[in-house]
Each structure stands twice: as structure tokens, then as C-alpha cells.
Ligand SMILES: Nc1ncnc2c1ncn2[C@@H]1O[C@H](COP(=O)(O)OP(=O)(O)OP(=O)(O)O)[C@@H](O)[C@H]1O
């Protein structure tokens with residue numbers, strides 16, 4: 001059984017077909033990279049998998065269960081978490097409270113109104129541990145909206161990982177970070193995704209080649225190659241369509 | 249030092265809250281209305297402060313509470329023996345039931361569409377009012393009597409105030425505590441970014457229905473308390489005025505501060521009661537104040553006091569002075585206009601060969617032709633404007 005499987009998925013916006021027949025299989029426990037030029041449809045594919053959009057045609061399954069008709073919250077409850085390319089946080093919440101939302105979801109605390117959020121020991125401990133992991137502990141009481149960009153990215157990652165998901169979708173987790181911050185983030189992703197399934201969009205080829213077991217190349221809404229990093233590096237079509245042209 | 253200030257504040261609040269127990273009916277009634285309005289506005293603001301849902305139809309849940317309580321008191325007269333102290337709970341119950349039904353529909357949408365649905369529901373109920381005689385009692389409404397209970401006669405309103413104070417305290421404590429619970433936190437996040445919350449696995453529609461139900465239940469409680477005090481209710485409680493009141497009071501008080509709406513509601517209700525004896529234009533002034541606060545103090549009165557930068561005392565005094573001067577001359581202008589443009593004044597003029605006869609305002613005999621009558625207010629307004637203009641200039645250079 002594969003963790004993520006797409007077959008013949010297409011997505012149209014009006015008259016333009018952005019995803020044009022994608023077949024993709026991500027195995028359980030695999031780290032899989034999705035690369036491709038700007039506008040290829042990588043984020044759109046993430047939106048389809050995570051339930052934000054419904055595919056125009058084709059099927060999507062997560063852990064063997066059909067998911068393309070499900071809402072984002074159902075998909076999230078099945079153990080799938082995603083981060084956003086464009087940071088999507090809660091401006092009026094502190095860093096601590098933001099991560100706590102993710103941890104509470106993971107602990108199944110939802111419609112609880114008879115105790116304070118602060119009185120949940122196990123939740124608080126998890127939040128502190130996660131903040132330590134992403135180097136935001138000293139910023140715990142700052143409002144998310146007031147963080148500098150790179151720290152917002154770290155927070156974005158922390159909320160996503162707080163769900164302790166089986167399947168993790170990360171859309172350009174290191175975008176906008178300095179070299180050191182990016183290296184730290186990659187190490188963190190490597191550590192926290194051990195034994196889980198990861199699908200990541202990433203423009204930095206060094207990161208992709210060192211982190212991932214397999215790579216799929218999406219160009220103009222179609223996957224033109226899938227394989228291990230060395231196979232991809234050797235693939236003539238990929239080089240022609242993408243790698244050869246140089247990257248960001 | 250800090251501790252002393254706190255203790256002093258708590259004592260003062262306690263004295264202010266308990267004082268109405270000694271008041272005559274006239275002022276006990278005013279105190280009850282202030283508390284009820286404060287609870288109602290706070291309940292309304294649960295939806296806005298947390299989830300950024302702006303309800304334009306909260307009069308429905310307030311009215312539902314009032315009707316439920318008055319009907320229950322009628323049943324009490326007929327022999328049902330519910331102690332008066334528990335009667336307001338019927339308001340909370342009916343508010344929450346109607347809140348779940350209406351909230352389920354309204355929260356299917358967000359933003360302006362949500363507001364429009366709440367408005368439409370309120371209009372619908374308002375138009376049903378005069379038709380459904382058995383429930384709403386037609387034009388005359390429904391009346392009942394408070395029966396003695398637990399050794400108190402509850403004939404005088406200061407005894408009723410005790411009940412109102414107790415249940416309001418429960419209501420405010422609920423609102424304060426709710427913000428700290430996990431669900432309260434989730435509702436707060438929902439106001440920022442509903443989409444993201446869904447991707448964390450939260451069913452946001454259900455969160456909004458819970459929040460709406462809580463808000464409606466507390467509105468119903470507020471209505472129920474007023475029902476106990478007023479012993480009478482008619483369908484006009486569903487009208488636009490009662491839905492607009494918590495909106496205006498909330499934004500004047502400060503929507504993003506926990507007790508801002510309560511402050512705004514108590515303030516406006518108090519002023520309204522005092523000034524409606526003096527002037528017929530109270531609603532006009534309230535409207536102007538609303539516009540001015542939204543334009544110049546978007547955080548509301550309490551909000552600006554708490555969050556505003558610390559100003560030197562002199563500037564604060566100068567600012568207050570400017571506001572007072574401008575509003576005094578504005579009030580003078582409005583009041584004079586309302587007299588000079590009235591039918592009775594024009595018939596008086598006609599009887600005096602069309603001359604501008606003098607009129608009475610604020611216990612003064614004023615001649616419309618005199619330059620002092622118009623010149624003084626004009627100078628006052630100009631002084632106010634110049635002060636605030638100077639202050640602004642200083643702020644910009646600083
Ligand atoms: N909701 C939408 N409605 C219409 N067009 C859309 C929508 N979402 C995406 N598109 C279009 O789909 C195309 C692919 O966008 P997408 O964001 O998936 O690309 P991407 O591969 O993630 O690019 P990038 O590397 O810049 O993030 C773009 O041309 C975009 O304009």
C-alpha cells in the first residue's frame with residue numbers, strides 16, 4: 001500500500017488545465033521531492049492532495065483510502081498535514097498559542113470548554129519541546145503576525161509538525177531563509193520526518209538530493225520523470241526541461 | 249503600591265455594583281438596564297472578538313429570552329412553582345436553542361454574508377411578531393407578575409437587582425473563562441484564519457455553531473433578566489433598534505477588549521436614560537458619537553485607553569477639553585435647530601407677525617437674532633478645533 005497515490009488526476013481552472021493527467025505514488029516512509037519550474041502546478045497538486053481543491057477528474061488515495069471527495073479537516077484527521085508556501089498563520093495568536101493549536105489537534109482536544117487551555121500539562125510540554133526544536137522558545141510570547149519572515153516560516157513548520165502526521169506535505173519549507181537557517185530547518189525536517197512519509201516541494205537541489213529517497217519532476221502539469229536522485233540527475237529529458245536551465 | 253491600587257479598584261467596583269441595592273425603583277431600574285445591556289453587548293461580542301463574525305440580528309436571541317421568561321412567569325402565576333432566581337435560566341435556554349438553529353444556518357457563510365443572514369433572520373422574526381398572537385401577544389405584548397419567592401417579595405426593583413447582578417456575574421465569568429479554554433482559543437484563531445484551522449483538522453463550522461449558541465444563550469440570559477425586571481414584553485424587542493444597540497455599544501466601548509462592550513453598553517444606557525429626559529435627540533448624539541469613535545478611536549474608548557501610547561497629562565486634558573468644546577457647541581446647534589425648525593415654533597412665529605421670537609433652551613431665554621447666541625458656540629467650536637489641530641501637529645513633529 002502506498003501513502004499517497006494519484007492516478008490520472010487533472011485540474012482545470014476555467015479553461016486552463018493546470019494539472020494534466022498526473023500519476024504519482026509515494027511509498028509509506030519515503031521522503032519524496034516534487035520539483036519543477038515556477039508555475040508547473042506543484043502547489044496546486046498539494047492543494048488537491050490536502051483537500052483544498054477537488055480534482056476535475058482522476059483519483060487520489062491516502063493510505064489506501066480514496067480521499068479526493070473529502071474536506072480538508074477530514075484529510076487532516078487521517079494524519080495528513082501540510083504547510084503553506086505563502087505563510088498562513090494566525091496574526092492575533094502568540095507563537096506559543098499557535099503551536100498549541102496544532103498540538104491540541106494532535107491530542108484530540110477540540111470542543112473542550114470546561115478547563116483552561118493552559119491547564120493541559122501534556123499539551124504544554126509538547127508545545128515547549130516543539131518550540132525548542134524550531135528555535136522559537138525565546139519567542140514564545142510574541143504575536144505570530146509580528147515575527148520576521150524566516151521565523152514565521154519556522155513557526156509554519158512547527159504547527160504542521162505539531163500534528164504528528166503520518167503524511168507530511170511541505171511546500172518550500174526553506175524559502176526565504178538564510179543559508180544557516182535553511183540548513184537547520186532541513187536537519188529538523190530530516191529528524192522529525194524519520195519513519196514518516198514526506199512529500200516536499202523544494203527548489204534547492206542540494207537539499208533535494210541529500211534529503212529525499214525519490215524525486216518526481218513536474219513540468220507544465222505533467223510528471224515527466226520519477227526516480228532516485230542519481231537517476232533523475234542523469235535523465236536527459238529532465239536536464240533539458242529543467243535542470244539544465246539552471247535553478248534558483 | 250500596585251496591590252493597594254488593585255484592592256482600591258476592587259472595593260470601588262464592589263461598592264458601585266452593590267449600591268443599587270439601596271436605590272429607589274427609578275435608579276434600580278436604570279442599574280438593571282445598564283447591567284443587562286452590558287451582558288448583552290458582551291455576549292454579542294463573543295462572536296466578533298473571537299471569530300470576527302458580526303451579527304446584525306442579536307435582538308432575536310435577546311427577545312427570545314425575554315419572551316421565554318415572561319411566559320414562564322405567567323405559568324408561575326398559574327401555579328407552576330419555579331423559584332424566581334431560576335427563572336432567567338429559561339431565557340438562556342431559549343436563546344441557546346434558537347441560537348443553534350439560526351447559528352447553524354448563518355455560520356454556513358462568513359463575512360458580509362453571515363451578517364446579512366443574521367439580519368434577514370431578525371427581519372423575519374420581527375415581521376412574524378404582530379401576527380403570532382398566542383406567542384407574542386400582538387401589539388400589547390405579554391405581561392406577567394413577579395411572585396414572591398425565597399422569603400423576598402420582589403416587589404421593589406432593588407430586590408430584583410440582586411438576581412440581575414448574580415446572573416450577570418455568572419454571564420461575565422463565563423465569557424471571561426471561555427476565552428481561556430481550548431474551544432475559546434480555537435474560536436479566536438478562527439477569526440484570523442479559518443482555512444488554516446481546517447488544515448489542522450478542526451471542523452470550523454461546528455466551532456462557529458458552538459460559539460453562536462453560547463453567544464445566543466448569554467444574550468437570552470440578558471433578555472431574561474430584563475424580562476424579570478420589566479414583567480412585560482412585546483414583539484418590538486425583535487426590531488432593528490435592539491439588534492443595533494449591542495453593535496454600537498461594543499464598538500464605542502472597544503470590541504477587542506474583554507470588557508470594552510460592557511463599558512460601552514453601561515455608558516450609553518446610563519447617558520441615554522439621563523439625557524432622554526432632557527432631549528429628544530439622544531439617538532442622534534449616540535449616532536454621531538458612534539461615527540466619531542469608529543473614525544477617530546477605532547479601538548473604542550476602553551481599547552484606546554489601554555493600548556494607546558501614554559500621553560502626558562497636559563495633552564490628555566487638552567484633548568478632553570477640545571472634545572468637550574466641540575461637542576458642547578454641536579449639541580447646542582442640534583438642540584436649537586430642533587426647536588427653531590419645529591412646528592410649534594413656526595406657529596408661534598406666525599402669531600407674532602413672523603418675527604424671530606426668543607426660545608428656551610437649557611433654562612435660558614435665547615434670542616435667535618442675537619449674535620452672541622451663535623457667536624459663542626462658534627468660538628467654542630473653533631477653539632476646540634484649534635486645540636486638537638495643534639495637538640496633532642505636535643504629535644507629527646514628535
Ligand atoms: N485558484 C486558482 N485559480 C486559477 N489559477 C490558478 C489557481 N491556483 C493556481 N493557478 C494557476 O496554476 C498555475 C500553477 O500554479 P502553482 O502555484 O501550482 O505553481 P507552482 O508549481 O507551485 O509554482 P511556484 O514554484 O511558483 O510555487 C499558475 O499558472 C497559477 O496561476
Ligand SMILES: [Mg+2]
Nearest residue numbers: 042043044085
Ligand atoms: Mg508553489
